[in-house]
Amino acid sequence: xxxxxVNDLHVEFxxxxxxxxxxxxxxxxIERGETLAxxxxxxxxxxxxxxxxxxxxxxRAARISGSAVIKxxxxxxxxxxxxxxxxxQIRGKNVAMIFQDPMSSLHPYYSxxxxxxxxxQVHNDVDERVSKARAIELLDMVGIxxxxxxxxxxxxxxxxGMRQRVMIAMALVNSPELLIADEPTTALDVTVQAQxxxxxxxxxxxxxxxxILITHDLGVVAGAADRVNVxxxxxxxxxxxxxxxxxxxxxxxxxxxxxxxxxxxxxxxxSGKRLSAIAGQPPSLIALPAGCAFVPRCTFSNRVSGGASRxxxxxxxxxxxxxxxxxxxxxxxxxx
Amino acid sequence: MIxxxxxxxxxxxxxxxxxxxxxxxxxxxxxxxxxxxTCGKNCNNPAIIEANRRRLGYDLPIWQQYFVFxxxxxxxxxxxxxxxxxxxxxxxxxxxxxxxxxxxxxxxEALPVTLSLAIGALVLWLIIGVxxxxxxxxxxxxxxxxxxxxxxxxxxxxxxxxxGLLLLVFVVVKWRILPYPSGNYTPLFENPLAWLNTxxxxxxxxxxxxxxxxxxxVRNAVIETLSEDFIxxxxxxxxxxxxxxxxxxxxxxLAPLTTMAGxxxxxxxxxxxxTEAVFNLPGLGRLSLGAVIDFDLPIIVATTxxxxxxxxxxNLLVDILYAFIDPRVRVAA
Numbered sequence: 001x002x003x004x005x006v007n008d009l010h011v012e013f014x015x016x017x018x019x020x021x022x023x024x025x026x027x028x029x030i031e032r033g034e035t036l037a038x039x040x041x042x043x044x045x046x047x048x049x050x051x052x053x054x055x056x057x058x059x060r061a062a063r064i065s066g067s068a069v070i071k072x073x074x075x076x077x078x079x080x081x082x083x084x085x086x087x088x089q090i091r092g093k094n095v096a097m098i099f100q101d102p103m104s105s106l107h108p109y110y111s112x113x114x115x116x117x118x119x120x121q122v123h124n125d126v127d128e129r130v131s132k133a134r135a136i137e138l139l140d141m142v143g144i145x146x147x148x149x150x151x152x153x154x155x156x157x158x159x160x161g162m163r164q165r166v167m168i169a170m171a172l173v174n175s176p177e178l179l180i181a182d183e184p185t186t187a188l189d190v191t192v193q194a195q196x197x198x199x200x201x202x203x204x205x206x207x208x209x210x211x212i213l214i215t216h217d218l219g220v221v222a223g224a225a226d227r228v229n230v231x232x233x234x235x236x237x238x239x240x241x242x243x244x245x246x247x248x249x250x251x252x253x254x255x256x257x258x259x260x261x262x263x264x265x266x267x268x269x270x271s272g273k274r275l276s277a278i279a280g281q282p283p284s285l286i287a288l289p290a291g292c293a294f295v296p297r298c299t300f301s302n303r304v305s306g307g308a309s310r311x312x313x314x315x316x317x318x319x320x321x322x323x324x325x326x327x328x329x330x331x332x333x334x335x336x
Numbered sequence: 337m338i339x340x341x342x343x344x345x346x347x348x349x350x351x352x353x354x355x356x357x358x359x360x361x362x363x364x365x366x367x368x369x370x371x372x373x374t375c376g377k378n379c380n381n382p383a384i385i386e387a388n389r390r391r392l393g394y395d396l397p398i399w400q401q402y403f404v405f406x407x408x409x410x411x412x413x414x415x416x417x418x419x420x421x422x423x424x425x426x427x428x429x430x431x432x433x434x435x436x437x438x439x440x441x442x443x444x445e446a447l448p449v450t451l452s453l454a455i456g457a458l459v460l461w462l463i464i465g466v467x468x469x470x471x472x473x474x475x476x477x478x479x480x481x482x483x484x485x486x487x488x489x490x491x492x493x494x495x496x497x498x499x500g501l502l503l504l505v506f507v508v509v510k511w512r513i514l515p516y517p518s519g520n521y522t523p524l525f526e527n528p529l530a531w532l533n534t535x536x537x538x539x540x541x542x543x544x545x546x547x548x549x550x551x552x553x554v555r556n557a558v559i560e561t562l563s564e565d566f567i568x569x570x571x572x573x574x575x576x577x578x579x580x581x582x583x584x585x586x587x588x589x590l591a592p593l594t595t596m597a598g599x600x601x602x603x604x605x606x607x608x609x610x611t612e613a614v615f616n617l618p619g620l621g622r623l624s625l626g627a628v629i630d631f632d633l634p635i636i637v638a639t640t641x642x643x644x645x646x647x648x649x650x651n652l653l654v655d656i657l658y659a660f661i662d663p664r665v666r667v668a669a
Contacts, residue, residue: 054572056568056571056572084577088574088575088576090574091571091572091573092572092573092574092575093574096572097569097572099565099569099572101565104564104565104566105565105566105569106566106569107566107570107584108566108588108662108664109661109662118573118575119573119574122573122574122575123574154664156664170569171572
């Protein structure tokens with residue numbers, strides 16, 4: 001059994017307009033020391049999946065079903081439907097999270113030291129001086145210079161990249177086994193992005209933790225992840241080791257995503273082409289079609305044996321086309 | 337910080353000077369002859385009017401009057417000569433020809449009443465407003481929230497004079513729980529019970545209106561803060577919901593309340609005219625109202641300048657307090 005196994009996870013939000021199926025039968029697993037990237041556009045369900053794992057979705061707003069089992073020592077813990085107090089014990093201790101916007105994710109009124117010390121104190125019954133030493137150690141580890149002085153500083157006195165380092169220090173203060181990084185570099189400059197990703201990789205090696213990296217940026221994925229899950233309209237549509245995915249995308253959506261990355265080694269005007277984009281909009285999560293949700297935007301559906309009507313009427317299963325490489329598409333093999 | 341404070345105080349002084357000058361200018365432009373007003377509405381005796389004009393200094397050009405007024409503020413001022421001399425010690429705001437007293441004395445008598453009213457009401461509405469607001473935000477969409485919404489609706493739509501009159505009719509006249517307001521004020525340290533008896537209904541009247549506004553404000557601020565990213569971070573750390581609410585949410589949500597409460601309190605210290613009138617309280621509001629009706633210009637000048645002083649001072653206090661609450665302000669200052 002893997003370190004974390006998510007099985008047939010569903011998250012639905014009842015609204016006055018209808019049932020929003022934000023996560024629709026997601027299954028994946030992750031080992032310690034592994035980085036799993038979850039890629040998809042806004043509303044594809046990548047963040048909601050992880051908020052559900054952390055028990056951070058409002059119980060009144062969200063209906064969650066399925067299973068997510070995490071190893072905690074020798075014991076297996078089912079995260080879905082875990083009692084609030086037990087979930088709280090896991091949050092920040094076994095599973096930690098960092099977020100997209102380090103500008104707004106730190107409390108503006110408390111010093112960064114206070115915030116990291118607080119994160120340590122919740123899960124450790126130790127003297128505050130011990131927590132403080134730990135906070136300085138972590139700040140040092142994530143590359144904040146002069147940590148023992150800077151611990152007194154407030155978030156607004158740091159740059160975006162430095163704040164994300166502080167967030168990482170805070171997340172790692174209890175040496176979690178799993179770190180969920182929700183778009184950790186989206187709000188940062190490209191050079192700072194590279195530094196943060198490098199830092200995460202180094203820390204992962206040192207601490208042997210699993211990382212779930214949520215992003216919409218395939219450029220980030222290429223350098224940072226071991227395995228990639230591509231999500232579309234609440235479902236995983238392709239799952240592959242990172243190299244396979246880039247070399248041989250099996251799902252037209254992934255293909256479209258890869259084609260829409262601007263590349264330095266190709267001029268935009270070359271062969272008369274503009275930077276390509278996937279036409280159309282993601283579907284409404286309230287009225288999902290019976291078949292593949294991507295069909296209206298798909299340029300390959302006419303090549304499917306049985307034609308586009310087959311895609312529209314029946315949802316393809318997530319099948320293993322190449323060993324370790326799964327895709328949810330009726331297209332035969334690697335015909336993209 | 338010291339530098340900042342010195343600068344702020346200097347600016348405040350300049351503003352006060354400008355306000356006092358503006359008030360004095362309006363005083364001079366008004367189509368009333370203050371000297372003629374001194375001897376009553378049906379007075380036709382030019383000799384008395386001219387004597388009073390000299391006595392009260394209204395014979396001087398306006399700019400000289402202003403300087404005499406300013407000087408009086410710091411050194412006191414003498415009116416008239418010989419046996420009829422009246423001396424108003426510093427800070428002298430002039431001599432009221434309707435009350436036949438130094439203006440400063442009238443204000444010193446009225447100030448404790450207004451102070452009692454404002455402080456009591458502030459405490460009451462802060463407790464109710466903040467408490468109900470947090471409750472409504474915490475149990476959003478449930479019975480507590482609906483109840484607070486009804487309270488807010490009633491509180492914001494009932495004018496204070498109506499609330500006050502209703503309270504008088506029921507609590508005093510029908511149920512006879514409290515004595516009828518006598519128009520006198522008993523200081524707290526003289527007779528605490530009598531003081532409480534006089535003040536309780538005015539407090540409730542004022543606090544009701546303000547508590548409604550504060551409930552709505554606090555509810556919205558807490559709900560907004562709960563959706564902030566740093567609250568999600570706090571939950572992700574594994575903090576209990578109690579700590580998330582008390583330590584992380586409230587500090588951020590209630591900070592703007594300092595500004596609001598400071599300025600509302602300052603506004604009340606200038607005189608809660610309607611409430612004081614309904615309950616016959618001899619406070620600054622009633623003093624101003626009486627002065628306006630009687631054309632008692634020196635008192636109007638004094639209460640206007642006093643109100644401006646209070647607003648400016650509270651603004652300064654709020655800014656200083658804010659620096660303690662929000663570290664981002666500290667650095668900018």
